[in-house]
Amino acid sequence: MNLLLRTGINAVLPIGILVLLGSAILAFAEPYQVRVAYAFFMNLVIAIGLQVFMGNTGVVSFGHVSFMGISAYAVSLLTIPLALKKTLIPKAPFELATVHVGIVPAIVLALLFTALVAWLSGMVLKRVGGAAAEILTLALLVISFVVFNAWIDLTRGPRSLYGIPVVSSLPWAMAAAAVAIFVAKLFRDSDGGLQLRASSENLLAARAMGVPVESLRLRAWVISAVLVGVGGILHATYLGTIGPNSYYFTQTFLIMAMVILGGMRSVSGTIVGTALISVGSEAARSLENGPVIFGSKLPEMFGLTGFFLGTVIVLCMTLRRDGILGDDEFEDIVRQRRMRKTEAAAAAGVAAS
Amino acid sequence: MNLLRKAEVAMPPPPAMSVPGDVPPEQRLLPGVEKKLRPGVKAGLVVQGLSKKFGGIYAVKDVYLDCRIGQIVGLIGPNGAGKTTMMNLISGALRPDSGVVFIDGETVSAASPADCAEAGIARTFQNIRLFKRMTVRQNVEVARITHRRVAKGKESGPGVDEILKLLNLDGLAELKAGNLPYGHQRRVEIARAMALSPRVILLDEPAAGMNEQESRALIGSVQMIRDRFGCGVIVIDHDLKFIMEVSEHLYVMHLGEVIVHGPPEQVRHDERVIEIYLGRKARK
Numbered sequence: 039m040n041l042l043l044r045t046g047i048n049a050v051l052p053i054g055i056l057v058l059l060g061s062a063i064l065a066f067a068e069p070y071q072v073r074v075a076y077a078f079f080m081n082l083v084i085a086i087g088l089q090v091f092m093g094n095t096g097v098v099s100f101g102h103v104s105f106m107g108i109s110a111y112a113v114s115l116l117t118i119p120l121a122l123k124k125t126l127i128p129k130a131p132f133e134l135a136t137v138h139v140g141i142v143p144a145i146v147l148a149l150l151f152t153a154l155v156a157w158l159s160g161m162v163l164k165r166v167g168g169a170a171a172e173i174l175t176l177a178l179l180v181i182s183f184v185v186f187n188a189w190i191d192l193t194r195g196p197r198s199l200y201g202i203p204v205v206s207s208l209p210w211a212m213a214a215a216a217v218a219i220f221v222a223k224l225f226r227d228s229d230g231g232l233q234l235r236a237s238s239e240n241l242l243a244a245r246a247m248g249v250p251v252e253s254l255r256l257r258a259w260v261i262s263a264v265l266v267g268v269g270g271i272l273h274a275t276y277l278g279t280i281g282p283n284s285y286y287f288t289q290t291f292l293i294m295a296m297v298i299l300g301g302m303r304s305v306s307g308t309i310v311g312t313a314l315i316s317v318g319s320e321a322a323r324s325l326e327n328g329p330v331i332f333g334s335k336l337p338e339m340f341g342l343t344g345f346f347l348g349t350v351i352v353l354c355m356t357l358r359r360d361g362i363l364g365d366d367e368f369e370d371i372v373r374q375r376r377m378r379k380t381e382a383a384a385a386a387g388v389a390a391s
Numbered sequence: 392m393n394l395l396r397k398a399e400v401a402m403p404p405p406p407a408m409s410v411p412g413d414v415p416p417e418q419r420l421l422p423g424v425e426k427k428l429r430p431g432v433k434a435g436l437v438v439q440g441l442s443k444k445f446g447g448i449y450a451v452k453d454v455y456l457d458c459r460i461g462q463i464v465g466l467i468g469p470n471g472a473g474k475t476t477m478m479n480l481i482s483g484a485l486r487p488d489s490g491v492v493f494i495d496g497e498t499v500s501a502a503s504p505a506d507c508a509e510a511g512i513a514r515t516f517q518n519i520r521l522f523k524r525m526t527v528r529q530n531v532e533v534a535r536i537t538h539r540r541v542a543k544g545k546e547s548g549p550g551v552d553e554i555l556k557l558l559n560l561d562g563l564a565e566l567k568a569g570n571l572p573y574g575h576q577r578r579v580e581i582a583r584a585m586a587l588s589p590r591v592i593l594l595d596e597p598a599a600g601m602n603e604q605e606s607r608a609l610i611g612s613v614q615m616i617r618d619r620f621g622c623g624v625i626v627i628d629h630d631l632k633f634i635m636e637v638s639e640h641l642y643v644m645h646l647g648e649v650i651v652h653g654p655p656e657q658v659r660h661d662e663r664v665i666e667i668y669l670g671r672k673a674r675k
């Protein structure tokens with residue numbers, strides 16, 4: 039109860055700012071800008087999902103985007119109208135061509151399925167740490183991509199699935215982001231989150247203090263997979279069409295840059311990183327097309343977005359390994375500033391007397 | 392429960408291990424020790440025939456050791472004698488090749504470090520291992536969470552705030568542990584271990600890097616821990632003055648074996664100890 043309340047108070051500031059921003063865009067912006075804002079909130083949900091795992095375990099994951107794909111495909115396969123399904127995937131296994139459920143139960147089922155896959159893969163992953171775990175997550179990404187691509191009967195492969203009911207909109211993405219921030223902060227500050235972070239700092243000492251490292255890793259893995267899965271559902275139900283390439287390296291790289299730039303150990307850092315990368319890659323994208331600035335046409339520069347992301351990661355790794363915010367949440371920064379102020383006041387008082 | 396009673400008696404090794412008569416006299420518990428125990432409490436740590444080889448060479452060889460509740464036991468020996476290896480074996484960080492560790496009569500050997508922590512064995516590290524980026528309070532909290540989980544609502548011993556106060560850390564509680572000077576960091580390690588409300592705590596060279604004054608204060612802290620937390624304490628250190636003063640019973644290890652043990656006054660005058668310890672210095 040205490041923890042819920044504290045997390046709620048700490049989450050008010052970032053969520054409040056984001057909601058204000060989103061509302062302003064809803065009220066005043068053009069459709070194109072609304073689409074950009076939607077992508078920002080969707081990526082924020084995914085980045086925060088990734089943070090829950092990477093930030094608390096200290097293990098880098100390249101595999102989380104596969105959970106985005108899994109839940110996106112799951113929700114699509116359950117909600118595409120039956121008539122369309124008969125032409126798209128007539129030979130779908132598990133009688134899926136004849137199954138249709140409402141959007142809400144479909145979302146619940148998709149997230150449950152994502153959690154199940156996460157739990158199964160987590161049983162393997164929890165036993166290993168460090169580089170071995172990171173390679174396993176990379177393998178997960180490649181395996182899921184191969185499945186999306188090659189299981190034509192189920193996914194239509196690279197020709198992509200369409201006809202998914204377009205039910206999502208910016209307010210939904212905002213709500214999902216708010217929930218994700220709250221869940222991530224709650225987990226971070228929970229007993230398990232604290233112990234898990236301890237294990238990422240000093241595994242031996244954490245084990246000696248009775249930290250159940252394996253089961254906590256598994257818990258973080260499943261929670262983060264479900265959050266990323268929510269991002270996948272936001273993706274599918276906004277575009278109405280999905281293909282394997284949306285859930286592979288490009289997206290992984292984008293989300294990694296967001297989490298790393300802001301500081302992977304802090305939820306607040308991830309919010310900052312997501313905002314900066316979103317603005318930066320949007321700017322890079324508009325430059326790519328060779329825009330006209332002050333009357334002169336700039337040359338077209340394809341691939342500028344990827345170049346921008348790569349540069350950010352390189353600069354971040356060389357100049358500021360811990361990201362912009364390091365270990366600190368917004369509330370830590372406020373508290374530290376207040377502490378420094380009282381110290382200064384006390385020192386001034388001593389000097390005066 | 393059967394085991395518990397057996398361990399409490401004096402310490403005949405369990406029949407499967409060896410016959411009581413096989414235990415060399417100097418490895419049995421000295422008669423004086425029993426009297427030092429607080430009345431009514433006899434449980435604690437019992438180590439029987441512990442051995443560990445690294446690459447065919449014994450780092451610890453057939454060690455018997457006792458640390459009852461309320462007892463402060465010293466463990467000394469030259470570099471490489473096997474003291475830290477003993478700690479690692481007792482706390483589950485290493486698997487013993489043979490031998491048994493009992494806590495309150497229950498076997499904990501071959502358990503994982505986390506299981507040992509839950510069973511009531513807490514430790515500090517010779518090379519400090521704090522959660523550096525976390526605050527002092529969070530370091531202590533990590534261990535306390537384990538205790539709360541194991542105790543299932545029936546917490547025992549002082550809480551986090553009181554532990555911090557007892558170890559003079561209350562003013563530092565919100566600072567990051569990695570930024571503190573070493574002397575303070577050692578105290579944070581002790582505070583963190585105490586938060587498990589353990590049955591026995593193992594301190595690996597707590598006075599290393601401390602000045603005369605700090606190690607004096609540490610003697611008081613160690614005694615305070617024993618009294619306030621009601622546990623057994625095993626202290627390793629190279630500072631003989633410190634260890635002679637703080638411990639009630641002293642074990643001397645050499646090349647993996649306990650060569651002698653007894654009250655510090657007695658051990659101090661033992662010929663073998665003088666030979667390996669003081670004699671070596673005298674010869675230099």
Ligand SMILES: Nc1ncnc2c1ncn2[C@@H]1O[C@H](COP(=O)(O)OP(=O)(O)OP(=O)(O)O)[C@@H](O)[C@H]1O
Nearest residue numbers: 445449450468469470471472473474475476477517
């Ligand atoms: N993990 C290990 N692998 C291989 N050998 C080890 C390992 N740990 C300890 N040893 C060896 O076991 C022997 C005992 O080492 P240990 O660290 O227990 O000594 P110590 O009494 O604590 O010494 P010090 O006073 O220097 O801390 C040494 O020869 C050491 O090299």
Ligand SMILES: [Mg+2]
Nearest residue numbers: 474475476517
């Ligand atoms: Mg040692």
